[in-house]
Amino acid sequence: MDNKKKTFKKILKAIRDHETILIHGHVRPDGDCIGSQIGLKKLILANFPEKKVKVVGDVCEYCKFVGVPDGAEDEEYRGALSIVVDCGNAERISDQRYKFGDTLVKIDHHVEDTPYGDISYVEDSAGSCTQIITDFARQMKLMMTLDAAYPLYVGMVTDTGRFRFDSVTSTTFEDAAYLLSCGVNIEDVDNHLSVTTLKTLKLQGYVLSNFKATDNGYAYICMTQDIVKEYGVTNEEAANQVSTLAGIEGYPVWGLFMEYPDEIRIRIRSRGPEIKTLANKYNGGGHEKAAGAHLDNWEQLPDFLNDVDQLVKQYKDSLVKED
Ligand SMILES: [Mn+2]
Structure with missing residues (x-):
């Protein structure tokens, strides 16, 4: 057996x-x-x-x-x-x-x-x-x-x-x-x-119009409590917006930074490189292509963006070598 x-x-x-x-x-x-x-x-x-x-x-x-x-x-x-x-x-x-x-x-x-x-x-x-x-x-x-x-x-x-x-x-x-x-x-x-509320759909519009990206192709949105309040959604509904940034050509890794009173929770997704190791470095974990991590405050954002951007760069460089 x-x-x-x-x-x-x-x-x-x-x-x-x-x-x-x-x-x-x-x-x-x-x-x-x-x-x-x-x-x-x-x-x-x-x-x-x-x-x-x-x-x-x-x-x-x-x-x-x-x-x-x-x-x-x-x-x-x-x-x-x-x-x-x-x-x-x-x-x-x-x-x-x-x-x-x-x-x-x-x-x-x-x-x-x-x-x-x-x-x-x-x-x-x-x-x-x-x-x-x-x-x-x-x-x-x-x-x-x-x-x-x-x-x-x-x-x-x-x-x-x-x-x-x-x-x-x-x-x-x-x-x-x-x-x-x-x-x-x-x-x-x-x-x-699949049925979504009007509030969530409007928030999705906000995400699509306001997301940012790093030089090498990490697309992300910062979900502050001001935005959550403005759109009248729950924190969970706001955090689920990470999927709105999936599937953009040239952006194999994407994420959402969710602001809470004492921390910022990151949802990271990938269709290219493994991201669990990065998540581990920032007090998180999960799966190879879907993980979560934490920042103590927004001051730590540049460090994280730098790390994830390097990861995307390495991934894209490795694809060029394979060709
Ligand atoms: Mn599960």
Whole structure:
């Protein structure tokens, strides 16, 4: 039996052995995080209806349609199983009571920074955490219901940029096909994800008219709190505007600087060079082509711009050499 199957069996046993299961994700959850949490909860309940399963952590505003956390009382952790999904490092787990359980399981697809958990399954080549959970359900021959398949599919769609990132493989499509066979309606999912508010659309117009770029081709927008207020959007809606700068010819790396009272959070994206190392240098991390980092204040911006600009230059120089 391969390692994956062995670990899946251990996870299934841990689920069987506990009456109460609490499912955590990461802070500022995205579609894959909440999709993994809600999907796993529904999957467990479909197969073990007598268990008490609760989703713990923050609300994901733009994916509220897949569900919101239940929350849990401290005493519910006694003798319970905690499962953390879609979270590479322990400090980012929401909330930190995950430690109160009797056993801890980690299921994730981020490059492993800090290992945690009594049982851990990490597959950093998977395009989404929900893909791993789908694989788990299939390999362990669990019953998949529509209410489990739907959030799992939403996680796949959002974390692969609608099946466009290079993390997408034939296996991704096989797992997606399996979820569709359970009755997921693609059009319904797309209606929820693609319809945007007028406020967000106007902010997008601002981003397109006001973004800046470094000499070698890093496109970026500084999202100050003045702009967030002016357009009447949430911080999350503003930060999601990073995708507006994707796909500009000659700008293989792009990003958004999100101003908060005590820090500036950077979202960095790439379709060329690996950017995780740069993110690590600025107190961040993530994936090779999508990462996050931090600045203490705007005074640090020039240093970051200089570093990212050099990275883009090296990347473009390496392309010339290949020709
Ligand atoms: Mn994810």
